[in-house]
Amino acid sequence: xxxxxxxxxxxxxxxxxxxxxxxxxxxxxxxxxxxxxxxxxxxxxxxxxxxxxxxxxxxxxxxxxxxxxxxxxxxxxxxxxxxxxxxxxxxxxxxxxxxxxxxxxxxxxxxxxxxxxxxxxxxxxxxxxxxxxxxxxxxxxxxxxxxxxxxxxxxxxxxxxxxxxxxxxxxxxxxxxxxxxxxxxxxxxxxxxxxxxxxxxxxxxxxxxxxxxxxxxxxxxxxxxxxxxxxxxxxxxxxxxxxxxxxxxxxxxxxxxxxxxxxxxxxxxxxxxxxxxxxxxxxxxxxxxxxxxxxxxxxxxxxxxxxxxxxxxxxxxxxxxxxxxxxxxxxxxxxxxxxxxxxxxxxxxxxxxxxxxxxxxxxxxxxxxxxxxxxxxxxxxxxxxxxxxxxxxxxxxxxxxxxxxxxxxxxxxxxxxxxxxxxxxxxxxxxxxxxxxxxxxxxxxxxxxxxxxxxxxxxxxxxxxxxxxxxxxxxxxxxxxxxxxxxxxxxxxxxxxxxxxxxxxxxxxxxxxxxxxxxxxxxxxxxxxxxxxxxxxxxxxxxxxxxxxxxxxxxxxxxxxxxxxxxxxxxxxxxxxxxxxxxxxxx
Amino acid sequence: xxxxxxxxxxxxxxxxxxxxxxxxxxxxxxxxxxxxxxxxxxxxxxxxxxxxxxxxxxxxxxxxxxxxxxxxxxxxxxxxxxxxxxxxxxxxxxxxxxxxxxxxxxxxxxxxxxxxxxxxxxxxxxxxxxxxxxxxxxxxxxxxxxxxxxxxxxxxxxxxxxxxxxxxxxxxxxxxxxxxxxxxxxxxxxxxxxxxxxxxxxxxxxxxxxxxxxxxxxxxxxxxxxxxxxxxxxxxxxxxxxxxxxxxxxxxxxxxxxxxxxxxxxxxxxxxxxxxxxxxxxxxxxxxxxxxxxxxxxxxxxxxxxxxxxxxxxxxxxxxxxxxxxxxxxxxxxxxxxxxxxxxxxxxxxxxxxxxxxxxxxxxxxxxx
Ligand SMILES: Nc1ncnc2c1ncn2[C@@H]1O[C@H](COP(=O)(O)OP(=O)(O)OP(=O)(O)O)[C@@H](O)[C@H]1O
Ligand SMILES: [Mg+2]
Numbered sequence: 001x002x003x004x005x006x007x008x009x010x011x012x013x014x015x016x017x018x019x020x021x022x023x024x025x026x027x028x029x030x031x032x033x034x035x036x037x038x039x040x041x042x043x044x045x046x047x048x049x050x051x052x053x054x055x056x057x058x059x060x061x062x063x064x065x066x067x068x069x070x071x072x073x074x075x076x077x078x079x080x081x082x083x084x085x086x087x088x089x090x091x092x093x094x095x096x097x098x099x100x101x102x103x104x105x106x107x108x109x110x111x112x113x114x115x116x117x118x119x120x121x122x123x124x125x126x127x128x129x130x131x132x133x134x135x136x137x138x139x140x141x142x143x144x145x146x147x148x149x150x151x152x153x154x155x156x157x158x159x160x161x162x163x164x165x166x167x168x169x170x171x172x173x174x175x176x177x178x179x180x181x182x183x184x185x186x187x188x189x190x191x192x193x194x195x196x197x198x199x200x201x202x203x204x205x206x207x208x209x210x211x212x213x214x215x216x217x218x219x220x221x222x223x224x225x226x227x228x229x230x231x232x233x234x235x236x237x238x239x240x241x242x243x244x245x246x247x248x249x250x251x252x253x254x255x256x257x258x259x260x261x262x263x264x265x266x267x268x269x270x271x272x273x274x275x276x277x278x279x280x281x282x283x284x285x286x287x288x289x290x291x292x293x294x295x296x297x298x299x300x301x302x303x304x305x306x307x308x309x310x311x312x313x314x315x316x317x318x319x320x321x322x323x324x325x326x327x328x329x330x331x332x333x334x335x336x337x338x339x340x341x342x343x344x345x346x347x348x349x350x351x352x353x354x355x356x357x358x359x360x361x362x363x364x365x366x367x368x369x370x371x372x373x374x375x376x377x378x379x380x381x382x383x384x385x386x387x388x389x390x391x392x393x394x395x396x397x398x399x400x401x402x403x404x405x406x407x408x409x410x411x412x413x414x415x416x417x418x419x420x421x422x423x424x425x426x427x428x429x430x431x432x433x434x435x436x437x438x439x440x441x442x443x444x445x446x447x448x449x450x451x452x453x454x455x456x457x458x459x460x461x462x463x464x465x466x467x468x469x470x471x472x473x474x475x476x477x478x479x480x481x482x483x484x485x486x487x488x489x490x491x492x493x494x495x496x497x498x499x500x501x502x503x504x505x506x507x508x509x510x511x512x513x514x515x516x517x518x519x520x521x522x523x524x525x526x527x528x529x530x531x532x533x534x535x536x537x538x539x540x541x542x543x544x545x546x547x548x549x550x551x552x553x554x555x556x557x558x559x560x561x562x563x564x565x566x567x568x569x570x571x572x573x574x575x576x577x578x579x580x581x582x583x584x585x586x587x
Numbered sequence: 588x589x590x591x592x593x594x595x596x597x598x599x600x601x602x603x604x605x606x607x608x609x610x611x612x613x614x615x616x617x618x619x620x621x622x623x624x625x626x627x628x629x630x631x632x633x634x635x636x637x638x639x640x641x642x643x644x645x646x647x648x649x650x651x652x653x654x655x656x657x658x659x660x661x662x663x664x665x666x667x668x669x670x671x672x673x674x675x676x677x678x679x680x681x682x683x684x685x686x687x688x689x690x691x692x693x694x695x696x697x698x699x700x701x702x703x704x705x706x707x708x709x710x711x712x713x714x715x716x717x718x719x720x721x722x723x724x725x726x727x728x729x730x731x732x733x734x735x736x737x738x739x740x741x742x743x744x745x746x747x748x749x750x751x752x753x754x755x756x757x758x759x760x761x762x763x764x765x766x767x768x769x770x771x772x773x774x775x776x777x778x779x780x781x782x783x784x785x786x787x788x789x790x791x792x793x794x795x796x797x798x799x800x801x802x803x804x805x806x807x808x809x810x811x812x813x814x815x816x817x818x819x820x821x822x823x824x825x826x827x828x829x830x831x832x833x834x835x836x837x838x839x840x841x842x843x844x845x846x847x848x849x850x851x852x853x854x855x856x857x858x859x860x861x862x863x864x865x866x867x868x869x870x871x872x873x874x875x876x877x878x879x880x881x882x883x884x885x886x887x888x889x890x891x892x893x894x895x896x897x898x899x900x901x902x903x904x905x906x907x908x909x910x911x912x913x914x915x916x917x918x919x920x921x922x923x924x925x926x927x928x929x930x931x932x933x934x935x936x937x938x939x940x941x942x943x944x945x946x947x948x949x950x951x952x953x954x955x956x
Contacts, residue, residue, distance in 0.1 A: 189659050190692035192679035194706035194753065201680075204705075208696045 024415035025427055028408045028471065036434055036468045039445030044268065046448070047261030060262035070246065074266060077243040080232070081225035084164040085172075088221045089214060091165065091344060092172035096213075098341040099173070100180035111177070112580065117348040118170035119576045121529040122230050123549045124565040128351040129163045129235055130154065130557060131358060131366055138354060138368045159235035164225060169348060171224065172217040179213025199321055203314035212282045219278045220435075223271045227438025230531065234553055243267050244440040251444055251536065264441040275436055352569060359566035361559050377563040387548060387564065394545040397459060398527040401466040405523035406516055408467070409474035413515075414508070417482040435472040439532040442468065447536035457539030465533035470523035477522050477579075481515025514582040521579035525572050608671060610635040610793045611656070611761055616665035618651050625651045627818040628665060633795060635760075638787055641797045642804040643814030644840070649797045652814075653763050656795065657684045669761065680709070685759035685792075689766040691750040693738040699749050700725065700734035706757040724756035727789075728782070744775045748782070755786055764796045768803070780807055801841050805829065813837055829886075835955050838884040843915075845890065845926040847883040851954075861954070864922030868898045869949040882955050887915060889951035890928040892937065896946030902926070904943055907936045918945055 047060055064070045099107055099114070117125070132138045133153035140150040153159055183206060191201035229244035236242075243263055250260040325333050354368065359377060361370035381387050412431055416424055434442065446465050447456065455461035489511065493503045509516070534547040543551075545568065552561055609632040618626040626648040633639050641649045654660040656667055658679035666675045674682055693702050700721050707717040725731045728748035738746055747767065754762055767783070768776045784807060787794055798804055804811050805825045813820040813828060813836075821833045832838035835846055849863030851870070860867045861883050868883055902920040907930070914930040916937060928945055930936060937943055 184692070186688055186690070186692045187694055189679075190686070190688060191694075191705070191709075192659065193657050193682075193684065193686040195680050195709035195757070196705070197678075197680050197709075200709060205694055205696075 021415050021418035025412040028412040035464050039449040043261045043445035044265050046258050047265050060259050073241050081222050084168050084225040085218050085222040087165045088168040088172035092169050095341045095344045096173045096176040098337050113345045114170045114173050120352050121568050126230050126234050128355050155237040160232050160240045163231035163235040168221040172221050175217035176213040180210050183209045199318045200314050203310050215282050226267050227440045267438050268441050355562050355565045358562040377559040380560045381563045390543045390545045390548040397462045398524045400463045401527035402520045402524040404467045405470040405474040406520045409471050410478050413478040413482050431475045432472045434468050443532035443536050457541040461537045465537050466527035466530050470526040473522040474519035477519040478515045481512045517582045518579040521575045612668040614666040617663045619663045624817050636791050638794045638809045640804040640808040640811045642811050647814040648817045657686045658682050683759050685754035685762040687750050687754050687764040687767045689769050691746050699736050703753045703756050724752040728752045761793045766797050835882045843887050845885045851879050865920040865924050866900050871949045884953045887927045887929040889947050891946050892943050896948045899946045901944045904937045904939050904941045
């Protein structure tokens with residue numbers, strides 16, 4: 001009875017314009033367009049313009065390719081980035097595999113050992129490596145103590161690779177892990193019952209299913225490495241100069257915008273081509289942990305070749321594993337993976353801990369272990385106007401950034417969760433784009449834009465820049481919680497008489513609160529640790545904590561840096577632990 | 588104690604219809620997780636070619652038993668013998684056993700044909716042979732045209748057929764199935780039951796099948812192994828279990844049962860009776876000793892309204908339930924029990940509130956502990 005009348009009523013009701021959910025994403029889209037797309041696009045535009053003649057010109061590109069120094073840097077950047085990505089995958093895969101097979105509760109705790117180094121400031125990590133690898137560093141002092149000759153570990157390829165892999169390994173593991181945890185373990189069991197040995201099950205089933213995660217990790221580590229300058233500048237020598245360092249030098253020393261633009265273009269194009277190849281093969285949605293997007297449907301010869309390769313790998317590892325098993329025995333083989341994982345975790349966590357004793361040293365040098373303990377360097381830190389000013393500014397900027405990013409990303413995440421529009425995927429990718437465009441490219445572009453509208457050397461400028469960079473993290477944190485939100489509760493509220501705004505404020509927001517707080521904290525940490533934007537947009541006047549650390553580390557290492565590193569480390573860890581606790585969706 | 592009971596049953600049924608030595612023997616097999624026992628020491632013999640069903644409520648240890656047989660779960664104690672050979676320590680991939688998973692466990696990155704060919708390739712078969720056998724298996728489950736698709740491009744029923752083909756294609760002599768039809772709707776499930784029976788006939792494989800759907804168990808099995816609380820409750824042919832349940836649990840779990848609880852006593856003539864809150868009922872056969880707590884099980888089709896029978900109890904009609912092929916009458920008895928009676932054909936259904944007499948013959952009742 002009611003079906004018919006209901007239908008009739010719906011038909012006769014006039015179609016009224018509805019405030020579609022996608023509109024909630026509008027502020028974010030506008031913000032990213034103005035402060036992200038426009039600056040990057042203009043920087044790229046600059047590189048092909050001849051400003052004096054007002055015409056198009058390819059002279060800057062010709063100069064890069066023709067000048068062997070520049071060209072070498074270009075190749076070197078790709079080589080170091082590629083190598084970093086490769087090593088991060090090789091070292092990270094077994095660790096991710098081990099984490100994925102832990103029971104869920106244990107895994108949640110074990111993953112913190114990867115989260116901590118992931119969110120530890122790059123400057124703190126790099127400072128730690130300088131202390132460890134230096135001429136008078138931890139390793140060389142240990143060698144000297146045992147009477148061995150000292151090794152050149154810093155300002156060479158080894159130093160850069162150690163720093164880079166250490167910096168990228170957590171990202172690789174955290175990207176692979178969600179894909180691995182969604183792999184149905186019963187498939188591996190099934191392969192076993194069908195006659196596949198454990199080695200065959202791994203290569204022919206598990207590994208293939210984990211490939212989208214591996215590829216995503218390779219993509220993100222490669223792209224992030226492309227834009228790196230902290231590690232090569234502080235741990236490498238002239239031979240290891242990377243593209244980002246060249247870009248910084250062009251701006252800071254020559255103010256040659258066009259040439260910096262051309263260099264940026266190379267970097268951006270490399271990043272985008274990598275993304276494109278990845279998207280063709282796996283689909284970008286895998287990046288957000290949505291499961292294996294396109295895996296499996298790749299057709300034809302490539303697939304057949306890949307399968308043959310894996311079958312060969314399986315055969316090879318069967319022989320190898322068999323031989324190893326005979327040597328060390330099956331008992332020890334079972335312990336190999338946990339032992340290996342523990343070793344990698346020590347590699348990830350230990351360097352930052354080296355900073356702690358040095359922060360409390362009584363010596364004016366970075367001796368390890370310290371000759372005595374005191375709070376001198378904390379006193380120096382807290383009595384220095386420069387350091388205190390930078391700290392206060394960093395807190396203020398990070399706070400404002402966190403609020404702005406959470407609101408904008410929150411609206412966008414709600415919009416996308418509710419929308420069924422075909423634009424959904426594109427908008428999703430757009431919000432993640434600041435993660436993919438190398439930071440240095442964005443920072444230089446933003447500098448150019450802000451120079452024209454007078455936002456250089458302002459706190460507002462810093463907040464805007466940091467918000468762009470924090471948006472993807474906030475967006476992912478909120479999306480994860482919104483995905484598990486039961487929208488029938490909102491419908492229930494509507495049937496009970498709440499309008500849309502009241503429903504949002506009284507039902508939706510309280511229920512996704514955990515995700516909002518996590519987003520706030522992740523955005524806060526992102527800003528608190530940000531250097532690229534701070535170098536340029538701060539204009540040398542509005543110094544943030546990372547900028548001050550960077551300046552000191554270039555000039556002269558001192559124990560005050562250790563004290564600052566310690567404080568930064570503790571603050572970030574506290575925020576991280578809170579965020580992690582709140583990130584789990586409300587029950 | 589009831590485990591030995593199970594063995595006794597299986598020996599009994601074998602002596603009734605002599606068959607070859609058991610294909611699969613489970614000998615005091617146990618599984619503990621910490622202090623929790625998922626399977627008590629269990630004995631079970633499965634003759635070659637038999638279709639045995641493990642039936643029982645959720646958590647009764649069916650999957651645990653099955654996974655130990657195929658080697659996915661390591662037993663805490665006991666042995667598994669296949670063709671008389673101890674296979675307890677043989678790794679999964681070296682046992683001649685097939686397992687069909689509840690959610691099929693098809694490899695999403697492989698096509699249907701590649702899925703089916705997987706076990707053949709693992710056995711090092713030549714490509715041409717793999718292809719020929721795969722085609723044969725696809726035809727066997729009527730999916731010849733879908734070999735190039737990926738599993739997610741198939742319907743649930745089709746995925747189920749692929750899982751069956753992938754298992755039958757390498758002709759394991761024992762096939763284990765863990766609720767293979769659990770995810771299908773009723774109609775499709777009945778159809779697939781017939782398919783599985785056909786495959787069983789055509790291949791002659793020994794099948795151990797898990798379900799918690801009693802109708803499915805009754806319809807498909809040569810024998811049913813009823814499980815409860817981590818142990819075997821009763822083993823027997825579907826008819827034995829239905830007609831002669833050994834425990835109240837067995838009676839209650841299979842089919843609809845009317846159960847009267849009471850105490851065994853002797854009446855004035857010395858005949859054993861069960862004294863319940865609804866009255867005293869005459870018993871036949873080897874009754875339990877006097878004064879023992881016991882339950883009397885009578886199936887709805889054995890009860891009659893206003894008909895013949897030497898046991899009688901009166902009550903008031905609560906409701907009549909029309910179930911297509913039959914009509915059931917619910918009668919509330921004086922002692923608080925409600926019994927279900929199948930209405931004799933041709934009889935007009937009584938109205939709620941009518942007073943009726945329910946009768947049955949003493950031989951129709953089964954006394955259980
Ligand atoms: N890995 C494990 N750790 C601890 N307990 C387990 C584990 N696996 C199973 N159990 C427990 O063992 C008992 C038997 O489980 P099992 O899976 O065999 O039951 P089942 O009869 O197959 O039930 P269902 O019909 O629900 O599939 C359950 O109580 C279960 O909680
Ligand atoms: Mg089960």
